[in-house]
Amino acid sequence: MATASTASDPSWFSPKRLLVIFCVINLINYVDRGAIASNGVNGSQRICETGGTCSSGSGIQGDFNLNNFEDGVISSAFMVGLLLASPIFASLAHRVNPFRLIGVGLTVWTVAVVGCGISFNFWSIAVCRMLVGVGEASFISLAAPFIDDHAPVHQKTAWLGIFYMCIPSGIALGYVYGGLVGTYISWRFAFWGEALLMLPFAILGFVMKPLQMKGFPNGSHSPSEDYKPSSLKDESAITAQLSRFLKDMKVLLADKVYVVNVLGYIAYNFVIGAYSYWGPKAGYNIYNMNNADIVFGGVTIVCGIVGTLAGGFILDLMTATISNAFKLLSVATFFGAIFCFVAFCFKSLYGFLAFFAIGELLVFATQGPVNYVCLHTVKPSVRPLAMAMSTVSIHIFGDVPSSPLVGVVQDYLNDWRKTSLILTSIFFLASAIWFIGIFLHSVDRFNEDSEHSVNGSGASSSIPLLKEDAIETAEPTAELYMHLYISTVCRIKQAKKSMFLAHN
Template sequence: MCINPFRLIGVGLSVWTLATIGCGFSVDFWSITICRMLVGVGEASYIGLAAPLIVENAPVSQRTLWLGIFHISVPAGVAIGDVYGGLVGSGLGWRYAFFGEAILMLPFAILGYVMKPLQMKGMSNAKIIPWFLNEEFSKKDYSYVSYTLNQLSRFGQDMKALLSEKVYVVNVLGYIVYNFVFGVYSYWGLKVGYNIYQVDNIDLLFGGIISVGGIVGTIGGSLILDRINSTIPNAFKLLSIAIFFGAIFCFSAFCFSNIYVFLVLILIGEILVDASQGPVNLVCLNSVKPSLRPLAMAISTVSIHIFGDDKVDNWRTSILISTSILFLAAGIWFIGIFLHSVDRYEEDSEQPDMSHLLESEVANGDITSALL
């Protein structure tokens, strides 16, 4: 299909901006909860589109690095957001922190509407006509219900094709286990710091470690994979080795009562485990047909949050057991080395025949252009 991906990103960021403004005007728990849910809807618009666009337009020798730089936005954004929220919240009030975010995002939302479209691999060059503008559909009493059922059927076919890709499934399983560990870290990390090391500013120390480890690890892992040739087997090798040794350092960190030893070991561990960000997303994109890349990224993101985020009631048990589970993630990705894999980066597959949804010209084409 030829829907402009930047337009879809712009729509999502517009929803994000409005929802963030809504957070600033919230009056109780449920109002801010609903607005936060809408923020997630806005984010979803570019989760599945940004990564495929990046990997398809990056130089072949720097594909992983470009993806890695994109994913640095998570630790960097968390660190900057903590500082920004603290400064604005303490100075002007927490509502203004949300309003400021919305203002900062607005130019990017506008850019989504005005940027020149890029043709993504696997997308048809034919023009998609909304069902309610297509004369053929009206002649055949084509209804919105029929259109919806057709879309659900296509989604089911795409999901079946996606789940038949063994390399993709193994990669996502490893990613789920990986995120389970860091879900526990985010829930209990500060409590561990306060109880073991009795450090008042442990939140700043943890924030610094996460930021530095995330940036250095993500860039380092991406550069290494590009250097050794960014194939799927090499990505699995890097994933399994980095996570295995990262687990050793992270587990060892919690075995020492000295705060300085802990900080050094946990920083090294963070760098190693964060080296996975570029490779794991490269495998997600290159192990499936180009037409399935947006769906592959979306399902990967949904899976790691549904099955990966969790907590256990006892913090000591949580930290030690969860850190050990990193070895399971390393093992799953190690299996991926031996799977038969086809790197589909160079493919330019087309979507299934959609002639029943397409029409070369429409009398009110201006309306169509405004919607696409």
């Protein structure tokens, strides 16, 4: 049998290599989101003149003749799969090795992205986008807990910041990548290129030695279950899984700190999601930027990297606590909202870019702190579910409705400047919600013991300071009972000897 160290820390997987692998996967995920939002891939509507002459349009929107609402639905479709699959993958992590689940998810993602490239109408690409969300769900739910487990103690927020830096960087690269490939080759080739990039990582999830997460067993069944009929085992497993899920959900919903953090994240993501999808198109229409994909991509990648890394490092310098994380979240979002709002008031392109860049720098500083709160306000065994439900919530109430709703508002107002100002004002709501979190009583539960805190060999992951303590942290064994018996006898003899000496 493999030892704990070999099962949980294979020699090839140093913590830094694990971080790099997860960062590249996350980057490719968000390149896909940026590519489908780019003018080169997303394209433009067919325009009909008064005389009846119609242009063919371009990209997905032109080929499938989509209005802005339908175009927004394409953006949000992958969230449906993400929302449905995230809790399932998080729950399965209690029985199946999480690293293998990531491999399954990335395989589904790769196949679905290929399907996007061969889609032939609105519904076919919408279904493929839903499957992209299913594939991403395993990775989103489990990657952050893995990173938090392996990061150095005093650099946890910084490592999370590096990981979440891939969100703006990936979207920005996607704008540029989608703009170039979509314009000069075809929007279909943009999806096929993404699939080729992700394929090696999907394979890696199956061939590499699996890793364990803090607070989770190795997923194997105990020998005592082998004699049960398969139908009883299946029924028992499903019941236990459902019971576990409901119990953990009750814990999450009762935690005010977790709920306030997620509510602020929902309002924040409502704006960010719509920005990432409609940004290039709004810039093209407000400021006549023919190279909007490249301009938005350049600004977002620089500000996203600097802002996200700065947020993580600043919180570490402040001393990473849940209360300090809320302070940083509230202040950064408030001032970021001011700069972004003022940016859309400028008629000059250069004034807009200067203020919008500062605004993005500030709002992206939230990525490390918001996920730090999510991971540290719950005990280890609940972290994947906490990340999954956070992801589900910010999408189902955030960027899933925001892209189609912004499309509806734009169809009604027909003014991208007014639409952008209305959207940006929601940042102030996010700041106000996170401000409330500063005053809530919070407890960091990262090192809290869990009933599932076992290592790869099935033994307790904590080492008792005294041998007697092992009785409380491990299953009783003959050796432990013998040790307790001998220890008790020795103490009785010592007590009798003391009494005899005192009497004499």
